[in-house]
Amino acid sequence: xxxxxxxxxxxxxxxxxxxxxxxxxxxxxxxxxxxxxxxxxxxxxxxxxxxxxxxxxxxxxxxxxxxxxxxxxxxxxxxxxxxxxxxxxxxxxxxxxxxxxxxxxxxxxxxxxxxxxxxxxxxxxxxxxxxxxxxxxxxxxxxxxxxxxxxxxxxxxxxxxxxxxxxxxxxxxxxxxxxxxxxxxxxxxxxxxxxxxxxxxxxxxxxxxxxxxxxxxxxxxxxxxxxxxxxxxxxxxxxxxxxxxxxxxxxxxxxxxxxxxxxxxxxxxxxxxxxxxxxxxxxxxxxxxxxxxxxxxxxxxxxxxxxxxxxxxxxxxxxxxxxxxxxxxxxxxxxxxxxxxxxxxxxxxxxxxxxxxxxxxxxxxxxxxxxxxxxxxxxxxxxxxxxxxxxxxxxxxxxxxxxxxxxxxxxxxxxxxxxxxxxxxxxxxxxxxxxxxxxxxxxxxxxxxxxxxxxxxxxxxxxxxxxxxxxxxxxxxxxxxxxxxxxxxxx
Numbered sequence: 001x002x003x004x005x006x007x008x009x010x011x012x013x014x015x016x017x018x019x020x021x022x023x024x025x026x027x028x029x030x031x032x033x034x035x036x037x038x039x040x041x042x043x044x045x046x047x048x049x050x051x052x053x054x055x056x057x058x059x060x061x062x063x064x065x066x067x068x069x070x071x072x073x074x075x076x077x078x079x080x081x082x083x084x085x086x087x088x089x090x091x092x093x094x095x096x097x098x099x100x101x102x103x104x105x106x107x108x109x110x111x112x113x114x115x116x117x118x119x120x121x122x123x124x125x126x127x128x129x130x131x132x133x134x135x136x137x138x139x140x141x142x143x144x145x146x147x148x149x150x151x152x153x154x155x156x157x158x159x160x161x162x163x164x165x166x167x168x169x170x171x172x173x174x175x176x177x178x179x180x181x182x183x184x185x186x187x188x189x190x191x192x193x194x195x196x197x198x199x200x201x202x203x204x205x206x207x208x209x210x211x212x213x214x215x216x217x218x219x220x221x222x223x224x225x226x227x228x229x230x231x232x233x234x235x236x237x238x239x240x241x242x243x244x245x246x247x248x249x250x251x252x253x254x255x256x257x258x259x260x261x262x263x264x265x266x267x268x269x270x271x272x273x274x275x276x277x278x279x280x281x282x283x284x285x286x287x288x289x290x291x292x293x294x295x296x297x298x299x300x301x302x303x304x305x306x307x308x309x310x311x312x313x314x315x316x317x318x319x320x321x322x323x324x325x326x327x328x329x330x331x332x333x334x335x336x337x338x339x340x341x342x343x344x345x346x347x348x349x350x351x352x353x354x355x356x357x358x359x360x361x362x363x364x365x366x367x368x369x370x371x372x373x374x375x376x377x378x379x380x381x382x383x384x385x386x387x388x389x390x391x392x393x394x395x396x397x398x399x400x401x402x403x404x405x406x407x408x409x410x411x412x413x414x415x416x417x418x419x420x421x422x423x424x425x426x427x428x429x430x431x432x433x434x435x436x437x438x439x440x441x442x443x444x445x446x447x448x449x450x451x452x453x454x455x456x457x458x459x460x461x462x463x464x465x466x467x468x469x470x471x472x473x474x475x476x477x478x479x480x481x482x483x484x485x486x487x488x489x490x491x
Contacts, residue, residue: 007214017207023199042134043157049080050161050171053138057161057168063146066138073147077136135174141167148172161167207339220248224255236263272439276323283316322456326439329463336379336467340491343374343417344408350384350404354391361395363423368407375491376418378468386464389457390484391422398425401481410490416470419486422477435476437462 013157054074056066066072067294137156146169150156154174161169220242227238238259240252290309293299358365394404401424409418428436437458465472470488477483 005214007217008210011210011213014207015210016203019199019202019206023195026195039157042173042176043159044137046077046159046171046173049077050159052080053171054161054163054168058163063138063140063169070147073136073138121383134176135172137172139170139172141169141211143170180449220244220252224248224251227255227259231259231262236266257445280316280319283312283319286312287316297324319456322460325460326456326463329460329467336382338377338379338468340375341378341380343376343419343488344370344372346380346383347387347406347408347419350387350391354388354395357395358391362393363398363403363404364402365404365406368405370406370408371410374410375407376417376468376488377491378488382467386461386486389461393457394421394423394425398423398481401425403479405477405479411487416487416491417490419488420483421486422479422483423481424477424479425481427476428474428480432478433476436474437472 057063059065092110135149135151135154137150138146139150139158140146151170156172156174159171159173162166163169207340220240223240223242227240230238236259239256242249242252244252287309290299290305290312292303294301299305319409347367347370355365391404394401398404403424405420405422407420407422408418409420411418439456439459462472465486465488468488469487471486473485475483475485
């Protein structure tokens with residue numbers, strides 16, 4: 001089932017259920033309200049009957065002359081209600097109109113005890129209280145039964161009978177629970193018809209609202225589905241522009257970021273393949289040219305030629321090793337064996353190890369603010385590789401320089417250590433600083449094999465630092481050359 005159909009069904013069914021519930025509540029409310037209204041009007045109409053009964057009580061000061069006299073009591077009620085809508089015919093109603101449950105076939109209707117008002121066996125053959133559609137009874141001041149029909153199974157309303165402000169009895173009338181005739185019943189039935197017509201109109205309105213509303217919600221989903229389909233087919237230029245301020249707007253923004261990231265990754269992949277092809281083609285072309293020249297007799301076979309070929313092989317081998325190491329880092333298969341290391345001591349050892357290389361290229365190493373002990377939790381082999389790459393880069397790229405300054409600062413508040421390598425060479429343009437750690441990037445576009453390496457040294461440095469939960473960045477040194485900042489967590 002399509003989402004649009006599901007949404008339409010949800011909106012429509014919810015509206016329909018609410019409309020039906022409202023109709024039922026309104027019908028019940030109108031019916032109950034009208035029944036209560038009729039009961040209240042009947043009580044008001046019985047005020048005259050209560051006055052007549054009070055006059056009977058005043059003659060003897062008691063209820064003796066009316067107690068048990070059901071016909072007299074009926075006549076008083078008929079006279080009191082004669083001019084009202086609640087008047088009763090003189091003839092008694094047939095038994096099937098008596099309120100309460102009907103007897104089974106073959107059973108006699110229970111009678112009401114005239115003294116206690118309780119069900120007590122079959123009715124007498126003659127006499128007994130008259131039968132009304134509504135039950136009336138006279139009760140004394142203590143609500144004791146005197147005359148009429150008073151069953152505890154029914155719900156009664158009471159009209160006070162007063163004598164000089166004192167309650168001397170109660171006129172009990174059973175409450176109607178439904179309307180059987182009269183203009184009130186016609187009014188209720190008419191209102192119920194109107195309510196049903198209104199309900200049908202509301203359902204139709206719900207349909208007219210639910211259809212465009214469901215389409216409104218589904219429209220961005222359709223656009224997203226179409227764009228996602230094109231994205232999966234390799235079209236990374238897809239973008240979604242939704243003029244909304246809801247969750248779909250956030251979803252479209254995330255989709256656009258995903259598409260942009262995939263596009264950048266695709267471009268980086270193509271650039272990576274092109275750079276790798278170029279890097280591999282250069283030493284292979286040199287090797288092929290040297291070998292073909294010696295085979296054709298253009299160049300004599302000599303130790304110098306073999307050494308030249310060997311240098312190209314070493315360059316190619318270094319490139320392959322660097323690529324392999326970067327790939328292992330990306331795949332997470334490069335393992336680190338970390339231990340507690342004294343960072344200043346390790347730096348001194350690496351400086352001594354590369355002293356010859358740096359001296360041959362005219363560089364002098366100067367330490368600044370180097371503490372005697374500062375421990376980090378790291379892999380000594382990888383840190384040596386990190387510092388070695390930086391020393392080699394300084395020797396090869398810092399042209400016209402003669403100084404390498406190394407400083408170590410402890411950041412006690414953040415429990416980190418800063419390591420700065422700064423030279424006074426030619427430096428790097430500001431625009432190229434952020435690109436130094438990209439794969440196969442060189443600030444010199446000529447890709448000179450004499451001065452340039454594989455272009456992977458700083459990328460490997462970045463991987464090593466990140467594996468130690470640190471950060472590495474490039475900046476312009478105060479000495480005028482290039483500066484490398486390394487931040488590592490302390491042990």
